[in-house]
Amino acid sequence: MIYLDYHATTPCDRRVVEAMLPWLSDSFANPHSDSHAAGRQVAEAMNGAIESIAGAIGAPASSLLMTSGATESINLAMRGVMTHPRNRRNHMVVCSTEHPAVLDVASDLQRSGVEVSHVRVHPQQSGGEAAPGTIDLDALAAAITPDTALVNMMLVNNEIGAIHPIREVVRIAHAADALVHCDATQAIGRIPLDVAEMGLDLVSASAHKFYGPKGVGFLVAGGGERRVRLRPQIVGGGQQQGLRSGTMNPAGIIAMATALSLAKTSADPHGGESARIETLRNQLWDILRGSIDGLEINGPPLSDRSSRVSGNLNFHLREVEGETWMAAAPGVAFSSGSACSSSDPVASHVLLAMGLSESQARRSVRMGIGRMTTSDEIELAGRELIDALQRLRLT
Ligand SMILES: Cc1ncc(COP(=O)(O)O)c(C=O)c1O
Numbered sequence: 001m002i003y004l005d006y007h008a009t010t011p012c013d014r015r016v017v018e019a020m021l022p023w024l025s026d027s028f029a030n031p032h033s034d035s036h037a038a039g040r041q042v043a044e045a046m047n048g049a050i051e052s053i054a055g056a057i058g059a060p061a062s063s064l065l066m067t068s069g070a071t072e073s074i075n076l077a078m079r080g081v082m083t084h085p086r087n088r089r090n091h092m093v094v095c096s097t098e099h100p101a102v103l104d105v106a107s108d109l110q111r112s113g114v115e116v117s118h119v120r121v122h123p124q125q126s127g128g129e130a131a132p133g134t135i136d137l138d139a140l141a142a143a144i145t146p147d148t149a150l151v152n153m154m155l156v157n158n159e160i161g162a163i164h165p166i167r168e169v170v171r172i173a174h175a176a177d178a179l180v181h182c183d184a185t186q187a188i189g190r191i192p193l194d195v196a197e198m199g200l201d202l203v204s205a206s207a208h209k210f211y212g213p214k215g216v217g218f219l220v221a222g223g224g225e226r227r228v229r230l231r232p233q234i235v236g237g238g239q240q241q242g243l244r245s246g247t248m249n250p251a252g253i254i255a256m257a258t259a260l261s262l263a264k265t266s267a268d269p270h271g272g273e274s275a276r277i278e279t280l281r282n283q284l285w286d287i288l289r290g291s292i293d294g295l296e297i298n299g300p301p302l303s304d305r306s307s308r309v310s311g312n313l314n315f316h317l318r319e320v321e322g323e324t325w326m327a328a329a330p331g332v333a334f335s336s337g338s339a340c341s342s343s344d345p346v347a348s349h350v351l352l353a354m355g356l357s358e359s360q361a362r363r364s365v366r367m368g369i370g371r372m373t374t375s376d377e378i379e380l381a382g383r384e385l386i387d388a389l390q391r392l393r394l395t
Contacts, residue, residue, distance in 0.1 A: 002381040004284075004334045006311055006368030007158050007186060012255070013211040013262060013371070020213065020255035031250050032239060046250040049257035053218060056260045057203070058194035063223025065244050066216070066253050070185040071101045072233075073204035073219035076244065077181045078105045080221070080230030081150050081202070082114050087229065089149035091115040093178075095135050095164070097350040102152050102183055117143040121162075123355035124298065131300035131307035133162035133354050141172050148178040155187035159337070159350040159366055160299030161312025163191060170199040179226060185209050185217075189263030190274070190309040201226050207252065211371060212259030216252030273371060278310035280378050281369045285313055287382035292389060294318030298337075298351055298364055311369040316356070320392055322365040329388035332381045337364025 003011075023045065031046050033039030047061075054061035067073045082092060094106045096118045110116045119140045122130040130136070135153065144151065151173040155166050166182060173180045181202035184193055189210035195203055203220040207213055221243070222228035236245030285302060289295055298314040300307035314337070317325065322336030323345060337348040347361035356364070369378075 002332045002377045002384075004332055004367040004369060004373070004381060006370035006373075007161075007209075007366065008335060008368070009208045009214065010189075010211045010370055011372055012208075012213050013259060015262065016212055016255045016259045019258040020251045023251035023254050027250075031248050032237070042250050046248060046253050049250075049254045052257040053253075053260055056257075056264050057188075057220070058196045059203070059220045060223040063220050065219045065221060065240050066248055067219055067244060068215055068249075069208070069217035070099075070183065070204045070206035073206075073217050074101045074181075074183060075105055076219055076230060076233050077202040077204055077221065078102070078109065078150065078152065079233055080243075081179060081181070081228065082109055084229045084231040087149055089147045089178075091117070091145055091147040091149065093117050093119055093140065093143050093148060093151045093173075095119050095121065095153050096353045097121050097133065097157055097159075097162075098152060098154055099158055099183060099185070102154070103349075106152070115147070119143050121353055125355065131162065131304055133157060133160045133299040133350070134307060135164050135169065137165065137168050137172065140169060144173065144176045144178060146176065148173075148176055150179050150181055152181045152183070154183040154185075155193070156184075156190060156309055157299075157350060158186045159348060160314045160354075161186075161309040162299050163187075163307050163309060166198055166200070174199065174226070179228060186309070188260065190311065195220055196224060199224065201228050207256035207259055210259050210263040212256045213252055216249055216256050218256070274310050277369050277371075277373070278305075280373055280375060281311055281313055281367075283375065284367065284369070284378045284382055285315075287378070288385060291386045292317070298354070298356065313367040313369070314364060316360045316364040317389075319363070320389060321362045323362070324392060325365060325385070325389060328392050329384050331384050334365055334367045337361045337366065 027042055029038035029042045031043040050064055051061045054064055106116045120136050121133050124132045126132055153169045156163055170180050179201040182200045183204050185206050188205050206217040221230055232243050234245050239245050295315050326336055337351050347358045351361035
């Protein structure tokens with residue numbers, strides 16, 4: 001199996017596994033047991049890891065909450081801000097191409113009375129300066145009202161790899177005194193993230209997207225100029241200042257810190273890993289384009305490094321549906337432009353939001369290239385994908 005689905009998840013880096021192992025069965029004490037040395041030793045290592053995460057993303061350690069992953073972080077950020085008893089504002093903005101982890105929380109809050117505005121992105125055929133799939137900043141400015149408490153804006157889109165102009169979003173939101181929550185799940189390890197410099201108020205992430213283990217993530221809440229008040233969503237033992245109860249996960253947190261320190265060098269757009277991944281991505285695109293007619297890129301141009309992450313490929317075929325192609329090429333793991341959470345796959349809301357037709361969205365695929373991908377794998381995958389399409393056209 002050739003794995004080309006790095007946006008869905010990444011393998012845990014061996015160095016991360018090594019760093020994590022001692023904290024599973026050798027030093028296993030509860031980090032909240034401060035009555036004995038074993039507990040204090042684990043707490044010290046875990047707190048050191050949290051300091052290291054904070055340093056890597058430019059946020060104070062005191063603003064970090066450890067969670068089970070981005071979905072939990074996002075729930076805590078959005079529900080936490082909007083339902084806090086001292087929050088007097090009842091309006092929230094989301095970008096229309098957010099991950100369901102954001103959109104579904106927004107819908108749920110909407111059902112309980114919160115007003116939600118969805119802001120459009122630039123269409124595929126924009127014709128102007130703006131990169132397709134990135135947020136329309138004029139529409140954002142128009143959507144924000146004096147009642148807006150929170151603007152939810154992802155940094156990198158998980159389907160088309162579009163990099164949103166987050167500093168501009170922050171400037172517009174802060175001018176109206178609204179907080180910004182950034183889902184940085186797909187950004188970490190791909191592009192630099194500096195919470196303080198970007199002016200972000202809340203940031204969500206998951207370790208498994210940057211070569212860490214699944215089931216651990218973080219939320220940055222506050223720590224900058226603006227005060228962030230969160231209503232806890234999980235209550236219990238009062239850990240993490242009562243904002244996220246439950247025994248913390250020292251092995252996972254230490255692993256996440258290790259993964260992040262490895263990712264920090266990778267995220268340099270001019271650095272070795274990003275450049276290598278870009279070369280592989282372009283190699284795959286050239287192979288496919290060389291043998292298959294009518295392929296069209298979805299999202300920003302591949303050459304636009306400031307608007308698209310290097311390992312992402314998303315395009316549509318002329319006649320075959322993505323799901324069909326995937327089934328015909330079982331040796332390559334990639335994903336289609338439809339979400340198959342049911343027997344009747346629905347076309348991607350991201351592609352539809354960019355103005356692609358339902359049919360184009362169904363004929364779309366997403367491929368993600370990452371740290372462990374090799375040039376030989378790209379060659380093999382390209383061959384299998386082309387062969388599969390030729391077989392489909394003959395039948
Ligand atoms: C942009 C984005 N946000 C949130 C999530 C949710 O992450 P998790 O499933 O780790 O909670 C994902 C995962 O695909 C994602 O890509």
